[in-house]
Amino acid sequence: MAAETQLWINGEWVKAQRYVTLENPHTEEDIAHIGYASVAQANDAIQAAQEAFLTFRETPAWQRAHILRSVAELIADRRDELAETIAREAGKPMRAAKGEVNRTVETYRFAAEAARDIRGESIPLDAAPNGEGYMAYTIQRPLGVVAAITPFNFPMNLVAHKVGPAIAAGNTIVLKPAEQTPLSALVLAKLFKDAGLPDGVLNIIPGDGKELSEALTTHPDVAFVTFTGSPRVGKLIRAQAGLRKVTLELGSNSPLLIDAGFQQSELEQIADETVQGAFTYNGQVCISIQRVYVHQSHYDEFTQMLAKRAAALRIGDPLDEKTDICSLINQAAADRLKQWLDSAVEKGAKVVTGGHFQRRVLEPTVLVDVPADTQLRTEEAFGPIVLVEPFATWSEAIAKANHSKYGLNAGAFTKQLDHALEASRKIEAGAVLINQVPTFRVDQMPYGGVKESGTGREGVRYAMQDMMDIKMVAFRSSAFHK
Structure with missing residues (x-):
């Protein structure tokens, strides 16, 4: 009998409102009954992420890095099992599935390294005539709740390219995986729990994209939207997101x-x-x-x-x-x-x-x-x-x-x-x-397109830049005169 999955909200498994059968694309056999989130449950996940953000944003960089590196090692320990999950639900040949798991490990390792290296810069305000007497610098701060919508074709590594940078930067996440490949995302719930990620930082809500997209892109507590998929849906998300920051990876030929x-x-x-x-x-x-x-x-x-x-x-x-x-x-x-x-x-x-x-x-x-x-x-x-x-x-x-x-x-x-x-x-x-084919990609490089291929860049450090705000701080050295 096919297993029944639940939603992962605020560090707990939550019973879904309805269930949809997931089939193996190649054999067409049923492999799971996937719990689909309702709009109300999507809102619950966003609320949990917002509440978790109030404390997680102050988590020190070394601790975020430790969590991400721990997840990388936990995934590495289960390479074959996770590759089989990808092969079964995505219909991806096993050699390619194993390659994806290996890349996923590297992506989380890159995220762990990047978490330790967030830095600002000093600003020479005295370069302007009215800037004398100031010391100024910038700091980078996490945005808040990241809504991540991922595709079926790399169900583990493209999730890592959204979840890893978000956590490295100090954000919290609501993840909606592709309808065809939710199992590779749901496995992250226990992995991150075992790695010590606080409850509410990562929430995973499989569901119907048409039903959930508006909640994920318009909720007032969502600060950033990252989407990989078709140009048609990307344009809709861009229109819904308003003034929020958005990264869109929309494909190519x-x-x-x-x-x-x-x-x-x-x-x-x-x-x-x-x-x-x-x-x-x-x-x-x-x-x-x-x-x-x-x-x-x-x-x-x-x-x-x-x-x-x-x-x-x-x-x-x-x-x-x-x-x-x-x-x-x-x-x-x-x-x-x-x-x-x-x-x-x-x-x-x-x-x-x-x-x-x-x-x-x-x-x-x-x-x-x-x-x-x-x-x-x-x-x-x-x-x-x-x-x-x-x-x-x-x-x-x-x-x-x-x-x-x-x-x-x-x-x-x-x-x-x-x-x-x-x-x-x-x-x-x-x-x-x-002197290389366009299919070449390594996971620390900037990755994204122009025209209808999208906006913004993935690649861990480049994604993090979009997931943070720059705040300038200035000290006036002679504010009071005797």
């Missing part, structure tokens, strides 16, 4: 540029990295490679290299260590992707390899001649599909990369320094990675 001048062995290596960057976790990664622009001198050869590698990926159960590709997150995702693929083919796109569905599983797919007005070119596929297109000049390649409403990560392989510098200056993205 990441481009990869491959210049002329590579030897065959070098192209082989780029193809190896491209197939990983395009098809890891079935392409359900915000910075998954979706568009590949290859110099015309390499186009035919590289396309075949990529197709050969894509066709060799193994489809199977996510719990099998040998699996590369498995089910998309749900039937709706599969139906959408099939519609987009069929539409592109009807308009003239050619399938080099893949293109076939087995229920929710799409074979790794490489397309060429994809028309500019298709959704696979203009939208985020979030599936195992990559488009390949030739270019004649480097400037043309950059223009093609920029022909998108998104701008999260971009990658560019080139041997020419001037081309590398031109790409770094002109590609419109939050990160431009030279």
Whole structure:
């Protein structure tokens, strides 16, 4: 019988108002009955977080760091178990799930280090004529209650990228995990409790995003909103949040540029990295490679290299260590992707390899001649599909990369320094990675986008900057005259 989960509010398990069945995306079997919070319970969680903040904001940095490091070690001790949880509820292949757990450990360790290193600066007020006789400095203070809304594709590490910086900065949190992946978040309740986190600092309320989003973004005690998900929902959250600080990570259709001048062995290596960057976790990664622009001198050869590698990926159960590709997150995702693929083919796109569905599983797919007005070119596929297109000049390649409403990560392989510098200056993205695929990310780097890819930055220290206010303090040395 599938287990029944509860809500975590103010350090206690609370019975939910209703329950929704959670299924394994690959096997479609029931794995849990998830307790969903009502709006009233969301308000209870926010109130608990606000009350906890009044004391937690004064918790010394060493103690916050100790809690975060303890959580990191507790997660490390349960790597295999937690990876299996991710694999079962997210349908993520086990190797990728284990990699996510390892990154989660690192994210909390980075947060522990950052908690010890919050600092301000001295301000030379005497640089202005009326600033003489003052000593001034800044301090950084936590904002208050952080409302965190997380996606399904990295259900443990993207939670860590919100929870870790919030606690490191001295804030409290109300976390609403994705409907598809609540188990990886709920496990944090006991882990943080065992690590010594005070009650009310972390509250976890699975639920319906449409039902809870307004409470989480408009409640007067919510000081900061951090969301990872679709641009449509991100725009709604931005509108609801008003003057609150908001960080939005809204996805992409990441481009990869491959210049002329590579030897065959070098192209082989780029193809190896491209197939990983395009098809890891079935392409359900915000910075998954979706568009590949290859110099015309390499186009035919590289396309075949990529197709050969894509066709060799193994489809199977996510719990099998040998699996590369498995089910998309749900039937709706599969139906959408099939519609987009069929539409592109009807308009003239050619399938080099893949293109076939087995229920929710799409074979790794490489397309060429994809028309500019298709959704696979203009939208985020979030599936195992990559488009390949030739270019004649480097400037043309950059223009093609920029022909998108998104701008999260971009990658560019080139041997020419001037081309590398031109790409770094002109590609419109939050990160431009030279001689690397756009799917590259380490957890201390600034991460976020431009255009419809969002606002603000994650990466522990960068997220913390948004989760704190700068307060200036000035001492007047000669306030009273005899």
